[in-house]
Amino acid sequence: MYYLNNNLKDLVRIFDQNERKNYLRLDLNENPGGLPQDFIDSILPEITPQLIAQYPETHHFSEVLAKHLNTTPEHLCLVNGSAEGIRYIIQAFTSESGKIVGVVPSYFMFQVYSEMYGRSFVKVPYNDDLSMDIQNIISTLTPDTQLLILLNPNNPMGNVYSETEFQEIIKVCEQLEITILVDEAYHYFYPKTFIKYALTSKHILVTRTFSKLFSMAGCRLGYVVGHPDEIKMVQKLCTPHNTNAFAMLVAQKLLETPGILSSLIEDYTLGRDYLIKELNSHKYLHKGDAGNFIFIKPKTNALTIVEKMKSQKQILIKSYSNVGNFGTCLRVTIGAKQYMERFLDALFELDNTN
Numbered sequence: 290m291y292y293l294n295n296n297l298k299d300l301v302r303i304f305d306q307n308e309r310k311n312y313l314r315l316d317l318n319e320n321p322g323g324l325p326q327d328f329i330d331s332i333l334p335e336i337t338p339q340l341i342a343q344y345p346e347t348h349h350f351s352e353v354l355a356k357h358l359n360t361t362p363e364h365l366c367l368v369n370g371s372a373e374g375i376r377y378i379i380q381a382f383t384s385e386s387g388k389i390v391g392v393v394p395s396y397f398m399f400q401v402y403s404e405m406y407g408r409s410f411v412k413v414p415y416n417d418d419l420s421m422d423i424q425n426i427i428s429t430l431t432p433d434t435q436l437l438i439l440l441n442p443n444n445p446m447g448n449v450y451s452e453t454e455f456q457e458i459i460k461v462c463e464q465l466e467i468t469i470l471v472d473e474a475y476h477y478f479y480p481k482t483f484i485k486y487a488l489t490s491k492h493i494l495v496t497r498t499f500s501k502l503f504s505m506a507g508c509r510l511g512y513v514v515g516h517p518d519e520i521k522m523v524q525k526l527c528t529p530h531n532t533n534a535f536a537m538l539v540a541q542k543l544l545e546t547p548g549i550l551s552s553l554i555e556d557y558t559l560g561r562d563y564l565i566k567e568l569n570s571h572k573y574l575h576k577g578d579a580g581n582f583i584f585i586k587p588k589t590n591a592l593t594i595v596e597k598m599k600s601q602k603q604i605l606i607k608s609y610s611n612v613g614n615f616g617t618c619l620r621v622t623i624g625a626k627q628y629m630e631r632f633l634d635a636l637f638e639l640d641n642t643n
C-alpha cells in the first residue's frame with residue numbers, strides 16, 4: 290500500500306533562499322562580507338583531489354574543536370549545520386505527541402521539526418514590551434513536558450537569560466525531568482554561554498554553529514555539546530559522514546589562525562555601534578542586538594520598506610508581524626560598517642514620512 294507520512298501533509302516549509310547573488314543580504318544573519326579573501330586563498334592549496342574523493346574524517350577536527358572548547362571529543366557531536374543537531378535532539382529526547390516548550394517568536398525550525406515528527410509544540414509568548422519573564426516559561430512546564438528549548442540569545446528577539454534565571458529554570462526542569470536544549474547559534478556576538486552546564490550535567494544540551502560569527506553558512510557545520518552518554522544517542526541518529534571535509538578544513542583553519550576571530554568580532558562591533566548610533570540619532574525604536582541582528586520599528590509601513598529595499602536598493606531584509614509594541618517591524622542582519630552605511634542610506638530614504 291502506498292504510504293505518505295501524515296505529518297508532512299500540512300507542514301509548511303519555506304525554500305526562498307536562492308538567487309540572492311546580486312543583493313546585499315541582510316535577511317538570514319550571515320556575515321555579508323564573509324571571510325577575508327587572503328584567508329580563503331591560504332586554504333585553497335589544501336583542497337586536493339584526495340580531500341574531495343575520500344569520505345570525510347572527523348577525528349582530527351573533533352580534537353581541534355574540543356581543545357578550543359576546553360573539553361574532550363566525547364562531549365561533542367558534529368552536525369551538518371546546527372539545524373541538523375536540533376532535529377536530532379528532538380528525535381532523541383522527545384516522543385510521538387511529546388510536549389516541547391519554546392518561546393515565540395524564535396527560530397522557526399523548532400516548530401517545523403516538532404510538527405514533522407508529530408510532537409506538540411507549546412508556545413511561550415513574549416510580553417508586549419518584548420521582554421521575557423522566566424516565570425512565563427516556568428509556568429508552562431508540566432510533568433509531561435519532555436523538552437524545553439531556550440536560545441541564548443534568542444533570534445529574532447535578541448533577549449538573553451542571566452545565570453540566576455538559567456539556574457532557576459534548571460531547578461524546575463530537574464524536578465520535572467525535562468531535557469533542556471540551549472541554542473547558542475549567536476554565541477561570540479554575545480560572549481556569555483551556558484556550555485559549562487552541558488559539559489558537566491546530563492539532560493542539558495547546547496547547539497552551536499559555524500554559520501554566524503565564523504561566516505561559514507555555505508559550508509554547513511555545527512555541533513551539539515552534552516554529556517557523553519547523550520552525545521552517543523545523538524550520534525546514532527547522524528546520517529553517515531554528515532559533516533563535509535571542506536567545512537571541517539575551513540573551521541579548523543579558523544580555530545588555528547591567530548587573531549581571525551577577534552578581527553571578525555571587531556568588524557561586527559564597529560558595524561553594530563555605528564548602526565545603533567545612527568538609529569538613535571534618527572529617533573528609531575530598536576531592540577535586541579545581542580546577536581548579529583536587530584529589530585527596527587520603522588516610521589512608515591514595514592512591508593513596503595522590505596519590498597522597496599529589494600526592488601530599488603537590492604538589499605534583502607525581513608519583516609516580522611505582531612511583535613508586541615513594535616507591531617510589524619524590520620529585522621536586519623548586523624555586519625561590518627560599510628554594509629550598515631548602505632542599509633541606513635536606503636532606510637532613511639525609503640522610510641520617509643514627508
Ligand SMILES: Cc1ncc(COP(=O)(O)O)c(C=O)c1O
Binds near residue numbers: 443506510511
Ligand atoms: C537561532 C538559530 N539556531 C540555529 C540556526 C541554524 O543554523 P545552522 O543550521 O546554519 O547552523 C539559525 C539560523 O539562522 C538560528 O537563527
